[in-house]
Amino acid sequence: MTQVRYGIIGIGNMGAGHARSFQEGKIQGGVLTAVCDSMAAKRDCAREQLKDVQVFDSAEALLDSGLVDAVIVATPHFDHPGEAIRAFAKGVHVLIEKPAGVYVKQVREMNDAAAGSGKKFGIMYNQxxxxxxxxxxxxxxxxxxxxxxxxxxxxxxxxxxxxxxxxxxxxxxxxxxxxxxxxxxxxxxxxxxxxxxxxxxxxxxxxxxxxxxxxxxxxxxxxxxxxxxxxxxxxxxxxxxxxxxxxxxxxxxxxxxxxxxxxxxxxxxxxxxxxxxxxxxxxxxxxxxxxxxxxxxxxxNTDHVGIIQNFTEAILHDKPLIAPGEEGIHGxxxxxxxxxxxxxxxxxxxxxxxxxxxxxxxxxxxGSRLKLTSVESKPADLTGTF
Incomplete structure (x- = not known):
């Protein structure tokens, strides 16, 4: 392998920022080939602004496409472990956004899946x-x-x-x-x-x-x-x-x-x-x-780009990870x-x-209360996001 094909699961603020890094050529040895999001407005925006990138409506479809060697999970916190476990089961390397999850028991299950997968596992501890x-x-x-x-x-x-x-x-x-x-x-x-x-x-x-x-x-x-x-x-x-x-x-x-x-x-x-x-x-x-x-x-401080670059080099050249995903459980x-x-x-x-x-x-x-706001009732406007 001479190049890592990346997919991004979730193209909100963080996912869009990572997509921009790929589009601007900041990741040597890595290329963005696919993204997915459950929101139609974000998918439409991605199709307009991301060149040569396939857009899917689910992580399952993205993983089944055969277009990716690794994924960056940039979904809401609760979903990080589940998305990572699904990707490991498909034989894909995983880099998750922080936090590793919401509760330790959930994250331990993700760590076990990573250990059994033989794939690289990292977390976006850019600091x-x-x-x-x-x-x-x-x-x-x-x-x-x-x-x-x-x-x-x-x-x-x-x-x-x-x-x-x-x-x-x-x-x-x-x-x-x-x-x-x-x-x-x-x-x-x-x-x-x-x-x-x-x-x-x-x-x-x-x-x-x-x-x-x-x-x-x-x-x-x-x-x-x-x-x-x-x-x-x-x-x-x-x-x-x-x-x-x-x-x-x-x-x-x-x-x-x-x-x-x-x-x-x-x-x-x-x-x-x-x-x-x-x-x-x-x-x-x-x-x-x-x-x-x-x-x-x-x-x-090379920040997020530094973590993605290091993760890419870990896949291509077995370079030690700056932030192994398993260590997300500690914080x-x-x-x-x-x-x-x-x-x-x-x-x-x-x-x-x-x-x-x-x-x-x-x-x-x-007993949680979800506050519906006028902001959410409007279609997503991602102009300039990528």
């Missing part, structure tokens, strides 16, 4: 291509920061207005998205949180506020506290109702502290580990010598635990009780 977070991961893995003691991520720059939530009946509902800021906006940060430090929490206590700032039924304001096996702790705070927002990730270890904010990294590096200093220090108010270093960052498990902790009003251990979470989620889905 893993950001050299800032790659550098942080490297510094931690190499021991430069010592043993992790504390993490703090304040990610409140996901501002969303009521107009955004009113733009679709599925938005910000348990039945439509399966969650709010944790499942829609923050999957990247939840993934990076565990990916950069190299460990998952052992238990979480979270306080999710549902419809605190907007007329929605899911969470739009979250504060969570995490504990780790080595004794480290972490705090994760997010909201869609704060302006101006902040994006600050701070990781403290026995060799200092690293802070990522405003696209820059600073390292307060201790000359010796805090543990060693404390063992020898006899001064009442002594403290370790510390050097503030502006860490140089090389390279650029999702954290968000599931935050939901469950709030619903049960207590600590939740990880690994998660998957059946209990599914049961509690289904209770919310059963």
């Amino acid at each position: 893993r291509t950001n050299p800032l977070y790659q550098k942080l991961r490297d510094l931690i893995a190499s021991g430069e920061l010592g043993e992790i003691r504390r993490t703090n991520w304040l990610i409140t720059n996901w501002y969303r207005s009521q107009a955004y939530y009113d733009s679709g009946s599925w938005r910000a509902t348990w039945g439509g998205e399966g969650g709010g800021v944790l499942i829609n906006q923050c999957p990247h940060q939840l993934d990076l949180w565990q990916w950069t430090i190299g460990m998952m929490p052992t238990r979480i206590r979270a306080f999710c506020h549902f419809g605190k700032h907007r007329d929605i039924e899911v969470e739009d304001d979250v504060t969570a506290y995490a504990e780790y096996e080595n004794g480290a702790t972490g705090v994760f705070i997010t909201t869609t109702g704060e302006a101006p927002g902040t994006n600050r990730f701070e990781v403290s270890g026995t060799r200092g502290k690293i802070v990522i904010e405003d696209d820059q990294m600073q390292f307060w590096r201790l000359r010796e580990s805090e543990t060693d200093f404390n063992a020898r220090n006899k001064e009442l108010f002594g403290r370790p010598e510390c050097w503030k270093v502006d860490v140089p960052i090389h390279g650029r 999702l498990a954290i968000s599931n635990a935050m939901h469950l902790s709030t619903w049960l009003d207590g600590w939740v251990d990880l690994p998660l009780d998957e059946s209990l979470h599914e049961t509690e989620l289904n209770k919310r889905i059963a």
Whole structure:
């Protein structure tokens, strides 16, 4: 194989963006040959604007066409695992949009199908291509920061207005998205949180506020506290109702502290580990010598195109994946635990009780309200989308 033939399942905002990347020739070794969507207006627009691309009304028809070697799944969250499993059964490689799914039990079934398929499986964690977070991961893995003691991520720059939530009946509902800021906006940060430090929490206590700032039924304001096996702790705070927002990730270890904010990294590096200093220090108010270093960052964030390019090279040349699809379960498990902790009003251990979470989620889905809006009653206008 010298070229990967791609299909896109779902041509909404994200799917259309990926189609544009192919049409503009940004993916070396990859070509878009087919797309599908259940909405007739989107299919009509695709036929008009996508050159040499077949348009189908269902994923089944696209997969049965024989036109694709790989698919990008860009459907609503609940559908990601089902579409991936269907594609694996047809012998097709799969790259899914984030999140991996809505609940861990569902995603585990997808991971099992991927493992049994022998095909490449990736997830669109495009922030893993950001050299800032790659550098942080490297510094931690190499021991430069010592043993992790504390993490703090304040990610409140996901501002969303009521107009955004009113733009679709599925938005910000348990039945439509399966969650709010944790499942829609923050999957990247939840993934990076565990990916950069190299460990998952052992238990979480979270306080999710549902419809605190907007007329929605899911969470739009979250504060969570995490504990780790080595004794480290972490705090994760997010909201869609704060302006101006902040994006600050701070990781403290026995060799200092690293802070990522405003696209820059600073390292307060201790000359010796805090543990060693404390063992020898006899001064009442002594403290370790510390050097503030502006860490140089090389390279650029290749974003979604970088993930698709890497996935293409994994298929063609067996290149290691930046974001293996199986790893999507980790960040999702954290968000599931935050939901469950709030619903049960207590600590939740990880690994998660998957059946209990599914049961509690289904209770919310059963009472979910879908808000029909005038926006949805109009035919889709995708002019300029592709």
